[in-house]
Amino acid sequence: MKYRLLKFLFLLLSCLNFSFGQTAPKVKVSDLAFKALTCNTISNPSAIETTQPDFAWIITSKGYNKSQSAYQLLVATSPTKLNVKTSDMWNSEKVKSSKSTYVKYHGKTLKAGEKYYWKVKIWDERNQESGWSAPQSFQMGLLDESNWGESKWISLNKDTRTSEHRFREYITSKMVTPEMVEGKAAAYFRKEVNALKSIKSAQAYICGLGYYEFYLNGKKVGDHVLDPAPSNYDKQAYYVHYDITKDFKQGKNALGIIVANGFYGQDISWKSDKESEANMAYGNPAVRMLIKVTFSDGSQTDFITNDTWKESTGPVVFNNIYGGDTYDARFEIKDWNKVAFNDSKWGYAKAIVPDIAKVSAQQIPPIRRLKEFNPVRVFQSPRGTWIVDFGQNIAGWVKIKVQEKSGQLIEITTTEALTQDGLDIFQGATGGGANGMPQVFKYICKGSGAETWEPQFSYHGFRYAEIKGISKKPTSDMIRSVLVATDIQENGSFSSSDSLLNKMHSISKWTIVSNIHGIPEDCPHREKCGWLGDAHAFCEYALYNYEMGNFYKKYMEDIRTQLRPAKGGENANRQYQVPTMIAPGKRTSGLAKLDWGVATMYLPWYNYLYYGDAELVKEYYPEMKDLSNYYLSFKDKDGIIQNGMGDWCPPSWDRLKNPGAMECDPIVSANAYFYDILGVMERFAKQNNDASFEAILKKEKQELMLAFNKMFLKPIGSTSYKWYGSQTATVMALQFGLVPQSEINAVVEGLAYDIKHVKGGHHSTGIHGNRYIYTVLSKYGKADLAYDILTTPSFPSQTYVMNYGFTTWPERQFDWDTMEGLTNSLNHPMHSGFAAYFFESLGGIKSTTESAGFKEFTVNPIFPAKITSTSVSLPSPYGQISSSWKSNGIRFSMNLEVPFNTKAKVLLSKNELETLSINGVALKDFLKNNPIEIVDSSTLVLGSGLYTLAYLKQ
16 A cells, blocks of 8 residues: 555656656657768768768758757767767767757777767757667778788789780880880789688778779679779878678688789870879789688687788789770689689789878779660671670770680770761770770680670770670670779759750760769770869769769869979969879879869869868868969969960860860960959868968959959950950859959840850850850840750750760860861760759759858759759758759749758749749748748748749749
């Protein structure tokens, strides 16, 4: 009886909520859900190298105007400890903040190689609490050299290749006769190790100087190809982590590694007369590996590469990143990577100490085999060889399945184009005459039935393949092409009522995807180089479509490690650190001209604008500041920076045959860029509390605007219009705010006049002007003109290029019908930059500089009359932003999704605002239950939610 009475009193006090200081039960918000959680922008990463990683989460929620007011993070050494009471690494407690991206770790010291677990919960704008997220994990990498233990770099001790096919012809356009080259050999390494106890965990860390493949007990580890990403190897190399616990067994295990040249051992192509570029190789390919094994009893041991490993050469008898692979199947070594293989005739590897300053974990997505293509057409050339058309220009390789006699040589020559009569392959576009070797894959049959093969250590850019040495017509069972590229995640989308624009979008994406191989390339065949100008030309379009944050962080490291000392302008009396035109690699092409070098500032700026990540700005601020001062040292007495490369590849332009086709003086476009960069750097200086430099930049920006207009703004004869001497210069001046307010109308009309009346309805812009021309025309009331020059079928236009049959954007804008051959690259992503117009103008979505990373974004679709609908979706750190609209010329409707914890600023005219309805309800009625901020009588500020907006167009 006494027990029942006490129980009753306890329950009564609990209900009244004043017993023992107890609070009311916490309210759970059922419509809050965690959609994605990342650490260092990666889901459950396995090789984190910063001791202060950052966390981010994406929330979905029903209703409107939902946001975060606080969060709490837990980090622990095991899932069982991941709770408020026992979290042993970090309990952030409740932090009042709307921040849900780049939330820094502030717990105990993280240890190399250890795995940690984390979860988060949030409070919404009404202080109501979510549940905990599902547990996530992150694993630390090897934080410094000591963590590599006793592992050694190993390299091939003796080149034992004997195949007669190990040689290739090498001849450039400057050479009279070819020379035979064999390049550095691919090395095969093996080692058997014995794990004496049952395995709890086995973690492999491997760095290849050159490309490698890693095998465990006869099977290749992972699905990566062409690992690791290229870099300035003497300054920075990358390792990759693999969890091999499932395949590493108690007892004997066979470890095998093949190491090939990649860009590290490439010593054939692109040699120049300059001493610094005479030898393009960093050294002989090498590899270093550490396997850390934890046994079930808690004890640990390491297995490492050292000079006890055995070595040989094998069937890869030639490999070059430009020339291709030669695989002689007669030299295959059966079971070389399995236990009990007899390696008594193998030699011992050589332990070396390569010249490398730093080895870090590769944080970007790996290169993978992404897609296969069947032939769409197969025909014979006049020479009797078989030509295969795969229908799409890609980067990668071909895979074959053949059955021929032993010793039969099969040669596969890949090209982007056919001869103009369509009867044969044309190799001019892939640049063999420039780098010294055509794109050829070679396979020598062993003659034991059906044989399948695909290359391992090179990739080419191609659509067509000529195959020689086979006894029957190739079919899709015999030959396919394989897209091979960095596996960047595609999150954005665009579609419209116009099939031409949709096709342009597709071509733009194909051009980018086939030029991402650890770096942003200029083309995937002739050069494979990271030209800085190309990199920033297509950066924004890439960011609208793909997850690129870690990719551009890695490329900034490539730029930094490529910096060279330079004196500056004629009057400079100090030394600066300046990037080269190309990064990374030994082919530098000299110091970066201004309009290429500004990639050093633009990439951190775009990374900040699209992701809200200020860390890159902080990390590279010293380099960006130094480079700004370097270019300022070229300022002449008139206030103009005398440094620039030019508006690359405008229509009909050829440096030797038709240099005058570049209408825009390189100095003009370079100064326009620099004006924009001065504004970017002014913001960066403020973010870094550098008030003195901020003041200098503000002053320089004002002076450059005055000098630029005084020098370059000119009237157009017999009109009342003005411009800056070319379409590109005029477009850039309008884009970057260089045009005085009083002159804007005259300049816009001057641009339109040149397009319509001088150029006959065509653009005359290269990569600088073409990036912005359609956006600028749309912004200043010329959306129909933008559409017209995009879609005119005559040369020059994007539609003309498409109608010619290209599936990627070519490097040059030529009237192809007048060309004898399709020379120069047909796959250059610098020409994809214009397609940002689809998102920022037609879709109308742009991040604001005040709340970067799409924490706040503007919605302002601007479209030509011939476009009746558009749908865009783009990735943001807070979730997908999507907008789809329709218009019949009078009435406009739009479905808009605003992610949780963000705001959209919808820009409307007074008439549009007056006729606006939201979700089928007049604005005034919607406001009764849904408070919405209206700014400046024309901007609607919407919190999170799904909206249908409809209004009459003015």
